[in-house]
Amino acid sequence: MSLDVRSLRVRIPRHVVFRTFASETVVLNLETGRYHGLNRTAGRIIELLGELGSAGVVADRVAEETGQPLGRIETDIANLCADLSERGLIEVDG
Amino acid sequence: MAEPAPRRGSAALAGETPRAGAAMGVRFVGDPLPGLSPDAPATELPTTAVIRASFAELDERWAHAAAPRTAFEIPYSTGAPFLRVESDDAAGYLIWADGYGLHLVSSDGAELRSALPGGPAWVERRLLASQVLPLVAALHGREPLHAAGVMVAGRLIALTAPSGTGKSSTACHLVAQGGGFFADDVVALALDARRVLAHPGPRMVNVPESELAGLSSAERARLGRSLGVGTGRYLEPAAPPPARPLDGILCLERRPLATPGIAPLDDVAATLLASAALPHFDRPRRLLGQLEMVGALERTVPLARLRVGAAEDASRVAHRVRAWAEALA
Numbered sequence: 404m405s406l407d408v409r410s411l412r413v414r415i416p417r418h419v420v421f422r423t424f425a426s427e428t429v430v431l432n433l434e435t436g437r438y439h440g441l442n443r444t445a446g447r448i449i450e451l452l453g454e455l456g457s458a459g460v461v462a463d464r465v466a467e468e469t470g471q472p473l474g475r476i477e478t479d480i481a482n483l484c485a486d487l488s489e490r491g492l493i494e495v496d497g
Numbered sequence: 498m499a500e501p502a503p504r505r506g507s508a509a510l511a512g513e514t515p516r517a518g519a520a521m522g523v524r525f526v527g528d529p530l531p532g533l534s535p536d537a538p539a540t541e542l543p544t545t546a547v548i549r550a551s552f553a554e555l556d557e558r559w560a561h562a563a564a565p566r567t568a569f570e571i572p573y574s575t576g577a578p579f580l581r582v583e584s585d586d587a588a589g590y591l592i593w594a595d596g597y598g599l600h601l602v603s604s605d606g607a608e609l610r611s612a613l614p615g616g617p618a619w620v621e622r623r624l625l626a627s628q629v630l631p632l633v634a635a636l637h638g639r640e641p642l643h644a645a646g647v648m649v650a651g652r653l654i655a656l657t658a659p660s661g662t663g664k665s666s667t668a669c670h671l672v673a674q675g676g677g678f679f680a681d682d683v684v685a686l687a688l689d690a691r692r693v694l695a696h697p698g699p700r701m702v703n704v705p706e707s708e709l710a711g712l713s714s715a716e717r718a719r720l721g722r723s724l725g726v727g728t729g730r731y732l733e734p735a736a737p738p739p740a741r742p743l744d745g746i747l748c749l750e751r752r753p754l755a756t757p758g759i760a761p762l763d764d765v766a767a768t769l770l771a772s773a774a775l776p777h778f779d780r781p782r783r784l785l786g787q788l789e790m791v792g793a794l795e796r797t798v799p800l801a802r803l804r805v806g807a808a809e810d811a812s813r814v815a816h817r818v819r820a821w822a823e824a825l826a
Contacts, residue, residue: 420785420788422766422788422792424765424766424792424795425763425765425795426763426764426765427764427765427766429766429767429770429791431785431788433781433784433785436779436784438784440766440767
């Protein structure tokens with residue numbers, strides 16, 4: 404799945420919850436009963452996606468926080484969203 | 498299911514009278530169950546009513562379950578079932594193991610109907626300890642952690658590890674060396690204000706005979722009376738203390754080329770979630786409770802990974818656990 408981050412809007416479904424720990428974020432799909440682990444960066448991204456909804460805005464924020472090139476961040480977010488969507492952990496439009 | 502054939506091998510303990518009481522943070526009332534600790538009436542614990550039943554009665558009750566499904570199953574190598582847990586939203590949970598009994602737990606955990614198999618004491622307790630009591634505890638909101646629990650230097654330490662790592666053997670050596678038994682296979686956790694409370698398990702440990710061979714008679718006596726021999730020797734230690742705050746968790750890791758040592762646990766959530774007992778019990782309330790519990794453990798309880806050499810014996814590992822516990826603030 405190839406996603407255009409600038410037009411992408413993301414929702415966290417009600418049956419998905421996540422908790423952030425010191426070195427990881429755990430995402431729980433209550434429908435499947437399965438846990439998914441994310442590293443710190445991915446955990447921060449999903450947290451921002453839940454707050455802001457717009458993948459483009461999240462990319463800008465993460466680029467600002469990390470100092471990493473925006474293009475690379477956009478690619479990482481697109482790949483992460485594709486993966487999370489495939490696992491049923493987010494819903495995407497755009 | 499047919500009544501199991503009488504077990505051969507270990508002699509039954511003459512005159513054992515099962516006692517009602519408490520385990521895993523639940524008070525069991527009514528018909529007595531083996532292996533429980535004396536109940537402390539002043540302690541506020543949720544209650545489960547125990548009713549002794551026959552296999553036929555439990556089979557008849559379960560036949561009326563509307564939509565039973567298999568939640569968990571362990572087969573023999575032949576493929577025939579050895580252990581099965583079935584669930585039904587209204588009828589509850591049916592837990593059976595070949596030769597170890599049949600138990601029906603109500604969906605809210607308030608009632609337990611048990612058909613015990615008779616025979617050696619350890620046989621009657623084994624399924625209770627490994628599956629039934631942890632499920633009852635979980636239904637009452639406890640979070641069962643697959644861990645041994647030992648009182649060491651006045652502190653309650655939980656030892657987690659994949660099966661075969663030496664967790665139970667290490668715990669037994671800690672008890673033999675003067676520590677206090679708390680749990681063999683499952684420590685039931687609960688949140689109390691902002692701290693983590695641990696509830697003791699039933700009174701039974703399973704120790705390989707090879708571990709007992711090197712103990713002095715005094716050390717051996719601390720592990721309690723023998724309940725019989727199965728895959729190892731089953732023992733009944735002294736009754737553990739009632740619920741108390743958990744002081745530390747050590748995750749044992751045994752690898753062929755590992756350099757022995759202790760390091761902070763850096764993948765807390767992944768490790769502790771993997772150590773959860775009863776993974777088949779995946780109601781949303783339990784799963785959310787697990788996340789909350791892991792967060793509380795990370796915030797309030799010292800967590801470390803104890804790397805064990807491939808050939809390192811359990812007695813030496815026990816000494817290292819003791820040293821870590823003694824050094825806790």
